Amino acid sequence: EDQVTQSPEALRLQEGESSSLNCSYTVSGLRGLFWYRQDPGKGPEFLFTLYSAGEEKEKERLKATLTKKESFLHITAPKPEDSATYLCARGGIHDKIIFGKGTRLHILP
Amino acid sequence: NAGVTQTPKFQVLKTGQSMTLQCAQDMNHNSMYWYRQDPGMGLRLIYYSASEGTTDKGEVPNGYNVSRLNKREFSLRLESAAPSQTSVYFCASSSRGQGSNQPQHFGDGTRLSIL
Numbered sequence: 001e002d003q004v005t006q007s008p009e010a011l012r013l014q015e016g017e018s019s020s021l022n023c024s025y026t027v028s029g030l031r032g033l034f035w036y037r038q039d040p041g042k043g044p045e046f047l048f049t050l051y052s053a054g055e056e057k058e059k060e061r062l063k064a065t066l067t068k069k070e071s072f073l074h075i076t077a078p079k080p081e082d083s084a085t086y087l088c089a090r091g092g093i094h095d096k097i098i099f100g101k102g103t104r105l106h107i108l109p
Numbered sequence: 110n111a112g113v114t115q116t117p118k119f120q121v122l123k124t125g126q127s128m129t130l131q132c133a134q135d136m137n138h139n140s141m142y143w144y145r146q147d148p149g150m151g152l153r154l155i156y157y158s159a160s161e162g163t164t165d166k167g168e169v170p171n172g173y174n175v176s177r178l179n180k181r182e183f184s185l186r187l188e189s190a191a192p193s194q195t196s197v198y199f200c201a202s203s204s205r206g207q208g209s210n211q212p213q214h215f216g217d218g219t220r221l222s223i224l
């Protein structure tokens with residue numbers, strides 16, 4: 001069964017304190033690894049897609065990386081506006097995507 | 110830049126009532142999806158449609174039906190609502206990839222309460 005496990009469930013950081021979020025996924029049949037951001041009361045907003053081990057993508061203070069069995073979302077010098085829930089998802093056959101339960105990130109000013 | 114539009118945004122129903130959630134996308138995407146999101150459960154796929162005229166069950170299809178009306182629109186129907194269907198419902202769409210998945214684009218959800 002395809003699975004996506006995210007850790008930690010919740011993370012509180014001081015403004016400027018860098019950290020990483022983890023996403024472990026079922027390796028077989030991977031057709032893309034996705035990161036989304038979700039704000040309260042909103043739908044998930046697409047951030048990154050990674051397709052092969054070693055690939056990296058960056059956007060402002062966020063960088064996503066992919067290994068053969070994990071993905072990391074690195075947050076460098078975060079600001080309070082980076083507070084959100086971050087979702088990881090793996091792509092599989094028939095265009096179906098399996099989501100993890102997310103990491104709730106809170107950046108304290 | 111409408112993207113994915115869902116209606117209504119909020120709805121309260123009584124047990125046994127029926128209703129249809131509407132979703133439309135203006136990105137010319139082939140694939141469309143319905144998810145529900147519950148606390149502690151993450152996003153779970155209810156139904157999806159890989160192209161106009163086709164629909165398939167996802168992880169939690171019981172109690173729901175869908176219609177892919179045309180390329181733009183994909184509706185979700187609750188025939189006899191139950192309190193267990195209280196949730197936030199999201200519609201999403203994506204283009205078709207060649208051997209890989211493409212990112213999904215989401216609407217802002219319908220918050221549904223069943224009393």
